[in-house]
Amino acid sequence: MTYDWPTLLPLIFAGLMGLAILIYVVLDGFDLGIGILFAAAEDAEQDTMIAAIGPFWDANETWLVLAVGLLLVAFPLAHGIILTALYIPVFVLLVGLILRGVAFDFRAKVPSGKKHRWNRIFFLGSLIASLAQGYMLGVYVLGLDVGPGGMAFGALVAFCLAAAYAAMGAAWVIYKTEGELQKKAVRWLRTALVLTALGMAAVSLATPFASPRIFAKWFVWPEMLYLSPLPILSALLFLWLWRQTFHLPKPDDRHSLTPFLTLAAIFALGFAGLAWSFYPFVVPDKLTIWQAASAPESLAIILVGTVVVLPVIIFYSFYAYRVFGGKATDLTYD
C-alpha cells in the first residue's frame, strides 16, 4: 500500500464515518433505550426520564446525519447500493425516528389528556428504530444478504441491539436520577445486560458460520492472537458490570456514571471487531473503500472543513452536556 492522498483520503473518511457511527450508537443509544424503557416506567418516572435526555437528543441524532452524510459524500457508490438493498428496513427506521422525534416534543405541548398517546408513540418509535438499526446491521454484516438466512440473522441482531440500547438507557437513568427510579434502573440494567450478553454471544457464534469471509479474517494465526483481547475484554467487562448491579447505587452516588462508561467501552470493543470484519470493504465482498470513494479533490475539501470544525463541535457538545450536568430536574421552557 502506498501512502499517497488518493489512498489515504478514503481510509481517513472510513475512519471518520466509523467514529461518527460509534458516537451515534453510544449517544442516541441511551435516548432510544430510555424510549424502550418507557414501557416499564410510571407516569412521573417518564417525565424524569425525558428530562434526562431532553436537552441532548437533538445533538445526539445529528451524529447519524453525519454518519449517513459521510457515507453519502465520501462513498456515493456504496451509499446507493447499501440503501437500495435496505430499502424497507431504512424506511422502518425512518418511521421509528420520525415518531420518536416528534412524540418527544408533542407530549410536552398537547392538552394533558393526550399525553399518554404520545408517550406510547415515543416508546413505539424508539423500539422500532432500535430494531431496524439492528436488523440493518445484521443484514449488512452478511454482505447485504436479504434471503431467509440474512433475515433470521438480522432479527437476532435486532433483538440484541434493542437490548443493548435498553441497557444504555438504564445506565443513563442511573447517572441522571436518584431514589426509587435509580434503584429501578439498576434492575432494568441487570435484565437488559443478560439479554444483551445472550444476544451478543449468539451473534458472535453465528457470524463466522454465516460468513466464510469473516471466519477467514478472525480464525487465522497469528491474527487470532492479536484479536483475542477484543472478545475477552468485552466478556470481562460484561461480567464485572453485571456483578456491579448488585451493589448499585452506592453511598453518596459514587460511580453512578461507571455503568454508562463501561457499556460505552463494550460498544467500542464490539465496534472495533466489526470494523475488522469489514475492512477494507464498504459494501461487504463487493466494493472496497477505494472503489466507492468520491474524487480525491472533493474529499480533500471536505477534510479541510472536518479538521477545522470537528474539534469545535466536540467542544460545544461537551459544553452543552456540562450545562445540563447533574441530576435531571423538571424540564421546562421557562
Next chain:
Amino acid sequence: MDPLILSRIQFGANISFHILFPTITIALGWVLLFFKLRYNATNDSAWMRAYFTWVKVFALSFAMGVVSGVTMSFQFGTNWPGYMEKVGNIAGPLLAYEILTAFFLEAAFLGIMLFGFRRVSNRVHTLATVLVAGGTTLSAFWIIALNSWMQTPAGFEIRDGVAHAVDWWAIVFNPSMPYRLVHMLLASGLTVSFLIAGLSALRYLHGDRSESMWKALRTGVFTAAILIPVQIFAGDQHGLNTLEHQPQKVAAMEANWNTGPNVPLILFAIPDEAAKENKFELAVPDGASLILRHSASGVVPGLNDYPGNHPPVFPVFWGFRIMVGTGLLMLAVSWSAAFFLKRRHSLPKPLAMLMVPMALSGWLATLAGWYTTEIGRQPWLVTGVLKTADAVGPVAGSHVALTLAIYLILYALLLIAYLGVLVHLALKAAKDGDTSPLPGVMKAALSQPAAGE
C-alpha cells in the same frame, strides 16, 4: 407500477412536508432573538412571555424539520442513487458543510436555548439564540447553494461521465444562487410574520388584550408589511434571472407557446399541452413582454424553442399564479392591518378573522413557488447534466408505492397534530394572558445563576 413516477411523487411529498418547517425555523430564530434583545433592553416581562410562547413553536417546528430532513438524507440513497453517482463530487461537499457547520451548531445550542434560561447567564442564553438562528440560516445557505447549482450549474467539468469540481467559488455562488437565497429567506420571514400575526389575531379574537399578545401581533404585522414589497421586488429580479438562465421555465410559467414579441400577460387559462394552446384565456395585451423585457415589443421565449425539453406547463403555470396571488393578498392584508395598528391602535374584527387563516399563507406561497421552480427544472434533475429519469434507483415500484402510502398517512397525521398544537398553544396563551406567574424566569432575571450551579 412505475418506480420513477412513484419515486418522484414520494420525493415531492417528502420535500413538501420537510420545507414547511425550515421555512418557519429560519426566520423564527431571528424573531426570537428580537424578542430576547427587546427584553434585554427594556426588562419588560411581556417580551419574555412572547419569547416563551414562540420558542415552543420553534422547538416543535425544529423537531419536525429534523425528522423529515433525516428522511431526505436517506432518500438520496434509497430512491435516487444515480444522483450522487453522477454529481456526488459536488453535492457531497456542500451537504457535508451543511451538516458540519450548521446542523451541529443548531442542535447543540437548541437545548440551551430551550431549557437553559435558568442554567446559564442571560448573556449566554442570548448567545445561544444567536447561534441557533445563525445555524438555521447557514443551513439554508448551503442547501440553497446546492439547489441553485442543480438549477444553474457552474464551476465543474465532466470527466468519465462524472461531474468534477473545478471552481468551488463558482459552484457555491452560481448564477441563480443569490436571487434564490434572498427570495427564500424573505419567504421564510413572511411565513413567520403571518404565522405570528395570525395566531396573535386568534388570541385577540378570544378576548386576549395582554401586552405580550400586542407585542407579538405588532411584530408580525409590521414585519410582514415591510417584507412583502421587498419580496415582490426580489421575486421580480429572480424572475429576470430565470429568464436569462432557464428561459424554458419562464415560457412554462407564462404558458407562452410561441417565441415572439407582444406577448400578453395571462391572468387565467387552462394550458393544454397536447394541443399546445391555452383554453379559457384571460390576458392583458403585451403584459408579459412589458414585465420581462420592459417593452411592449420585447421578445419573450416560447415553449416551441424547447421541444421535448421543457417542464410540464400546467403545474408550473398555476404554481406561479398561486404564489403571486397569495403575495398580493399578503400585501393587502398586512398593509391594512399595519394601518389600523398604527393609526387606530386597534384591529377590526373582520380583519382579525381574515388574519387567522392567513397564518398559513406563507406556507401556501412557499410551496407554490417551490413547485414552480422545481417542476420548472424538469425533465432535468441537474440542468443539462443529469435527467431525473436517469437518477432513479432499482427499487421495485411496489416497495416505493407501499412506503409512499405510509409516508402520506404519517405526514397527514403529523400535520394535523402540529396545527392542533399551534392552536392549542395560542388558546392557552390567550387564556393565561399576562397573569400567569413566570417565577423561574423572573427570579433568574434578577439573579443569574452560573452554569452548573
